[in-house]
Amino acid sequence: MRKLLVFVLGVGLVAGIIYAGESAVSAGAPQALEQADKDMMKNGAMKNMDKYMGTMEAMKTVLPKAVMAKQAASLKNGKKLFNSTTALGANGQACASCHPGGATTGGTVQTPMKSELTGKPYDLPVPSLVGAAATFPKFKVPNDRVITVSEMANNCIMMFMGAKPIPLKSQEMTDLTAYLHSLSADAKMEPGKMPGMMKMK
Numbered sequence: 001m002r003k004l005l006v007f008v009l010g011v012g013l014v015a016g017i018i019y020a021g022e023s024a025v026s027a028g029a030p031q032a033l034e035q036a037d038k039d040m041m042k043n044g045a046m047k048n049m050d051k052y053m054g055t056m057e058a059m060k061t062v063l064p065k066a067v068m069a070k071q072a073a074s075l076k077n078g079k080k081l082f083n084s085t086t087a088l089g090a091n092g093q094a095c096a097s098c099h100p101g102g103a104t105t106g107g108t109v110q111t112p113m114k115s116e117l118t119g120k121p122y123d124l125p126v127p128s129l130v131g132a133a134a135t136f137p138k139f140k141v142p143n144d145r146v147i148t149v150s151e152m153a154n155n156c157i158m159m160f161m162g163a164k165p166i167p168l169k170s171q172e173m174t175d176l177t178a179y180l181h182s183l184s185a186d187a188k189m190e191p192g193k194m195p196g197m198m199k200m201k
């Protein structure tokens with residue numbers, strides 16, 4: 001009986017591993033640190049720790065100044081990227097072309113792909129991004145899974161701006177995401193909430 005149980009659990013585990021291996025989003029098994037990571041921690045992290053937090057005085061003066069300056073620079077660059085017609089897209093569009101000032105044109109846009117059911121592209125209403133970041137992580141149809149607001153920016157870049165997605169770990173993506181979050185400064189965090197025009201009961 002016990003052997004059978006072990007067998008069943010074993011098969012389940014293998015099936016689970018195969019399933020996880022097939023899903024494109026699996027992060028894989030944890031890996032040991034590489035030398036480059038160790039160097040970063042030793043040379044980078046410790047140096048910065050000493051600079052910003054080495055003394056009480058630094059923590060009270062140098063650190064807060066750095067936080068304010070670095071956050072402001074990230075936000076500013078994110079806003080610039082959002083409004084640029086050349087930085088992220090390959091078809092002359094900016095995020096702001098559809099989401100002006102983070103709001104919406106109020107119109108609809110067509111998907112570049114046509115429906116297999118009707119042979120026509122889909123008309124999608126453009127949502128406002130005010131409060132939108134606070135509704136992520138959220139299920140999105142093209143991905144058929146729950147994604148982050150940064151991955152959603154890449155959806156728009158691919159679908160509507162004809163360009164390659166930008167790496168999620170890039171400073172560009174972090175800055176763009178900082179701007180998207182700033183549009184949710186007064187919003188309640190509600191992961192999974194649909195845009196206003198698609199009310200959930």
Ligand code: HEC
Nearest residue numbers: 093094095098109124125126127132152153156157160195
């Ligand atoms: C051609 C018009 C167009 C452009 C350009 C565009 N978007 Fe979108 N955006 C849309 C449409 C349409 C949707 C709704 C699609 C959906 O939710 O799946 C959307 C949805 C979103 C959402 C999700 C909103 C929510 O509440 O679910 C975010 C975030 C977003 N866009 C960010 C961006 C960013 C950042 C850029 C620039 C990199 C960008 N968009 C460029 C049309 C556009």
